[in-house]
Amino acid sequence: MSFTAAALEIIKPSEHGLGIVFVPDKRRYKPQNCLDKETEYARWIAEAWEQLLDRHFRSRRDPESALVAQGWSLGNLPAVMRIRVTTPNVMEALRKRDPGAAKPYNFAISPILLDPPKHCTLVASFSKRSRDWLGQDYTEIHTGELVKLGSEFRGQKLKPQTLAGVVWRHYLHPESKSLSPTGEPCEAYTTGLLRWRPIQAMFPFIFIGKEIERRSQEGEDISLAEHIRPRTYQPGQTATTRAADADLIRRAKRFSIRKLMREAGLSQHAIERFLRAGRVHPETRERIA
Secondary structure, eight states: OOOOGGGOOOSSOOOTTTTTSBOOOOOEEOOTTOSOSSOOEEHHHHHHHHHHHHHHTSOTTOGGGGOTTTTOTTTTSBOEEEEEOOSHHHHHHHHHHOTTSOOTTOEEEEEOEESOOTTOOEEEEOOSOGGGTTTSEEEETTTOOEEETTSEETTEEOEEOBHHHHHHHHHHOOOTTEEOTTSSBOOTTOOSOOEEOOOOOOSSOOEEOOHHHHHHHHSOOTHHHHTOOOOEEOTTOOSSSBOOOHHHHHHHTTSOHHHHHHHHTOOHHHHHHHHTTOOBOHHHHHHHO
16 A cells, blocks of 8 residues: 555654754644644644654565655754753853853754764753754864864764754654563564563662753753753652752863963862762862752
8 A cells, every 4th residue: 555644644753763953944733633623733733753664664674764854944954952041051151252252041942963072961042043063163062172173072973953864763763661472572563463571670779850841841951952860769869959960060160270270269177078979069060069
């Protein structure tokens, strides 16, 4: 049976895995046969699912199956995220280049990279003009270094993804929560009725927080770009008096204790306790951040 995307009607175009991408497309989509007659969706999200489903119903041996989003008018668009300036290091990085470039809760953009270097997050002042995204300067928020897409950073080339690439990886993303019909872990091309994946609890339990999940649900948070792990809680720690995040400790260790004391206005004892991942007050973490 032949199948074309034109025969589809996407009743509810889910943004799962796609909604983090910023696309300057104002077109809206309202499904004809949806019970919800009021909600309008982003047209590009519906088009992405049309491309995904069109390839899904083709033979896997069809060479065109590897060309998800071929011919799609938005396919060559650079893939960027729109993020809010919610952390001091992002605001400081943007202001180094342009003192008036960033204000709290203003928008910035961050490109989605192929095989990004470790601890590398690029930001630039927000722009809706996609033609500017590839050639403009970006600031790496941890080092303050100014870079361009296509250049090298820490020995790795900064290769930007395209929107077609994001859709293709979404198409190939294996279902990690289930097993294949044969009982093996799912792969990119697994098909058939999936099986329950058994889970065995291991002791001791590690308690994690949901702060990142809450921020990501609110949308456009820098944690989406930084791949920060959930906060872990250990015995004797609370949500307030606890060790700082490992990433913040790692970044703080680039500076001398004397400089941290001077800039943060803290005692040597407080700095040393912070650096060895001891329990510290929220104000201590905030001052060092």
